[in-house]
Amino acid sequence: MDKKLKGIFSGYTGHASEIIPILQDIQDVYGYLPEHALEEVAGFTGVSKTHVYGVATFYAQFRFKPKGRKHIMVCTGTACHVSGAEQVLDALERHLGIGEGDVTEDMEYSLESVGCIGCCSLAPCAMVNDEVVSRIKPSRVSKIFPKKS
Incomplete structure (x- = not known):
């Protein structure tokens, strides 16, 4: 031990x-x-x-994989859902090359969806560690979440 x-x-x-x-x-x-x-x-x-x-x-609070240095929680609550959260999540999965619940090989990003982060007027949005990223457009995902070269 x-x-x-x-x-x-x-x-x-x-x-x-x-x-x-x-x-x-x-x-x-x-x-x-x-x-x-x-x-x-x-x-x-x-x-x-x-x-x-x-x-x-x-319990949903427990994780079995480590989080990345930048842990992205995409809100999929009602306001975010109707504003395109699923497309944002799909764009993030493609851009980062990981699925929901996974972490990138370099441990830079981890990704999950959550029911609501309480920022409905900023939909679609996500939390990256403790900061809100608002009004995310799928076409801007690569600029908002740059990958290391």
Whole structure:
């Protein structure tokens, strides 16, 4: 077990009821839930790996792949949807060469769709890390999200 996990586990008693907060702490530290960490959680809490994985996959907050340095969350809520969010998402997938839920090989960009980011008047929009990118046009995706050469 690595030092990061030991540090996380030191704040818990090992009860199965602590699985969700443990997973949240692991994701805060690693940026996602690595497979080896899920196995360690199972051992620490005394439940099966299947149970830990079941908990982790039930909640949308948990990721099983690392995020890129620039994590793009395309809003697909009603206002964004009717303003072309699906075309923006398609353009991003083509431009970055990744699908939704993936990360580029250079770890620069990761991509996901989310239900709403609360910026309906700026539709279609996305969050890149903590910043809103508004009124995105598919034809401008390559300029807004440049790839390294």
